[in-house]
Amino acid sequence: MACHILRSDRFQGAPLLKSIFLSYRIADSAFAVTEISKQMAARISRTHVFRDDDSIELGALYADRIRAALEDCETLVAIIGPHWLEAADGHGNRRIDNDRDWVRFEIRTAYERGVPVIPVLLDDTPLPSPGQLPVDIRALAQSQFWNIRHRTLDTDISGLIDRLAPDSRPHAGDSDASTKGIHPTQINRADKGSNVITNNGRDQDVRIGNARRGRL
Known part of the structure; x- marks a missing residue:
């Protein structure tokens, strides 16, 4: 069972969100992020869910598209796996300590805009403590979070979407929603x-x- 710590009173009964931005480290959350994106697209629509691999067109400038999506999003979901915090660059320095780290930039931008940031913790990864985070994203340590575990992946993702978009229904043509029941x-x-x-x-x-x- 997921540890349903996230409270979502501000979302209950609200219309579908305009845009959800998925922030993650590739090497840290590969097992989950693709499935999260797919299920969100099926329930909310692909045009309302931004994941770089799914949403950036061939030939588009990566940095420009990321910034534009961050300006447009109404919720940022920060997917945090066991190596998210300690992921290092080629010199052995923590990526999160570099103010040009994309993950840090995405979370910082959301906070600067007043956008809710929801930590999603994979397989019992602990929420980082304030002292483990740079000052500009330290609020993440006080955020209410959601757990997703590999053994209950579908149920946990579905529960997250229920909280973010309680009125959502599968959209024909998005992801593989049309294959349900087969x-x-x-x-x-x-x-x-x-x-x-x-x-x-x-x-x-x-x-x-x-x-x-x-x-x-």
């Missing part, structure tokens, strides 16, 4: 004469031991 073929095995029971009403590849016995 069950993939499953491979089930039964040993020593035990029974195999179908559980999704679709074709299943059934094996007893190592021998294939046909499809149900």
Whole structure:
């Protein structure tokens, strides 16, 4: 179960957000950020969710698009994994201590604009303490956060979206929302004469031991 610390009274009953900006470190959150972006796009619409890999057009100037998205967003979601804080540059210095670090710049810009910053902590990563953060983003340490864990990934992401956009519904054509309810073929095995029971009403590849016995 996710640790649902985030309070969202200001969002309850509100219209869909104009834009959500996803801030993350590539090497720190690869398992989660793609899925977060995909599910948000399905519920809120891709045009309302900014993730650099999904949202920056070929040939566009990266820095200009990041700045424009930060000026447009109404919420910044800071995805924090186990190496987010201590990620180092080629000289062994913490990236977060460099005022030109993109992650620091994104969070600082949001605070300067008065935009809510929501820390999303991956797999029990602790929220950084004030003394671990540069002064210009130290408010992050006092922010109410949301947990996302690998073993409950879909449920945790869905819960986050429910808080941010409680009236949202899947949008046809965004992500793979249109494939919901389609069950993939499953491979089930039964040993020593035990029974195999179908559980999704679709074709299943059934094996007893190592021998294939046909499809149900």
